[in-house]
Every structure is written in structure tokens, then in C-alpha cells.
Amino acid sequence: MSLFLSNSIEMTNKSNLYKNILSDIENVLDYSVPTFTNLGNISALLKSRCNWFWVGFYKVEGDHLILNAFQGPVACVKIRKGKGVCGKSWEENKSIIVKDVNLFEGHIACNEASKSEIVVPMRNKKGIISYILDIDHDRINAFDEEDEKNLSLINNLIVQII
Ligand code: SME
Numbered sequence: 001m002s003l004f005l006s007n008s009i010e011m012t013n014k015s016n017l018y019k020n021i022l023s024d025i026e027n028v029l030d031y032s033v034p035t036f037t038n039l040g041n042i043s044a045l046l047k048s049r050c051n052w053f054w055v056g057f058y059k060v061e062g063d064h065l066i067l068n069a070f071q072g073p074v075a076c077v078k079i080r081k082g083k084g085v086c087g088k089s090w091e092e093n094k095s096i097i098v099k100d101v102n103l104f105e106g107h108i109a110c111n112e113a114s115k116s117e118i119v120v121p122m123r124n125k126k127g128i129i130s131y132i133l134d135i136d137h138d139r140i141n142a143f144d145e146e147d148e149k150n151l152s153l154i155n156n157l158i159v160q161i162i
Pocket residue numbers: 054075076079083084085086087106107108109110114117134136
């Protein structure tokens with residue numbers, strides 16, 4: 001494992017930023033340790049590099065999502081399938097970009113500082129959603145399709161451990 005991580009200050013655009021983030025995630029992943037450890041490092045890497053408000057994974061357990069590895073303030077620990085942005089993403093089997101959390105019916109506000117959000121499902125080898133990657137920003141309209149496309153690529157790096 002190499003810990004020579006690239007420096008975000010030198011990144012000039014989103015595409016370069018994600019290219020480096022994805023390569024750094026690949027470098028910090030260690031398949032010999034528990035999944036929680038790796039997801040913790042991915043959350044830390046994303047949060048520190050992008051200066052997001054909250055980054056974390058919810059794990060599918062029965063008909064709920066349970067808070068797993070994350071970085072940021074205290075968050076809701078249990079979300080029922082279909083509830084909130086995360087539960088809806090799971091139920092509808094797709095990523096969701098929320099430009100303004102106040103305009104999303106049923107949004108679960110874990111922290112009132114959160115203003116926009118992106119939720120990207122992570123699928124296991126069988127193609128079934130086993131985790132939900134959830135990211136919050138403290139400003140409105142922070143995420144777009146380019147974020148979604150790049151964050152989805154994280155799934156390829158962790159598919160064998162989730
Ligand atoms: N806002 C999410 C809940 C999780 S927190 O943002 C960390 C939702 O509506 O599902």
C-alpha cells in the first residue's frame with residue numbers, strides 16, 4: 001500500500017480531482033482488513049479532499065440502512081427502506097442528486113447545516129445494493145452528474161469486499 005496521496009490544492013478541475021481521488025482510493029485500499037476499515041479510509045479521503053460536510057456509508061441490513069463508516073458530525077443511525085434520500089435511492093435502485101434538501105419530500109435532516117446531497121448505491125458482485133454512499137454539502141446545488149459518474153466508479157474498487 002502506498003500512502004503518497006496527491007495534493008488537492010494542485011487540482012484545477014473536477015475531472016482531475018476525481019481522477020486523483022480514485023487513484024488514491026485504489027492505493028489506500030487493503031483487502032486484508034475489514035470492510036469497515038476500508039470504507040472509513042474512503043470516507044476520510046473524500047471528505048478531506050473535497051471539503052464536504054458529511055461523507056459516509058450506510059449498510060443494508062434487512063429492511064433498514066444502518067450507519068457504517070463515516071466522517072463528519074453525528075448522523076441518523078437507522079433508515080427504513082424507502083425513507084429519506086438514502087432509503088429512496090435503495091428502493092428505486094438508483095443514485096439521487098438533491099440540489100436543495102428543503103425541496104426533497106421526506107428528506108431526513110440529520111444536521112440542519114446540510115443543504116444539498118448526493119446518494120450513490122454501491123452494489124455487490126451479484127449486482128445487489130449492499131451499501132449506500134451518502135454525501136452532504138453545506139451549500140445548495142453542490143453536486144451534479146459528473147459527481148455521480150465519478151462517485152459510482154468507487155463501486156468498481158470495492159465490489160469484491162461489499
Ligand atoms: N439526509 C439523509 C439521511 C442521512 S444524513 O444526511 C447523513 C436522507 O434523507 O436519507
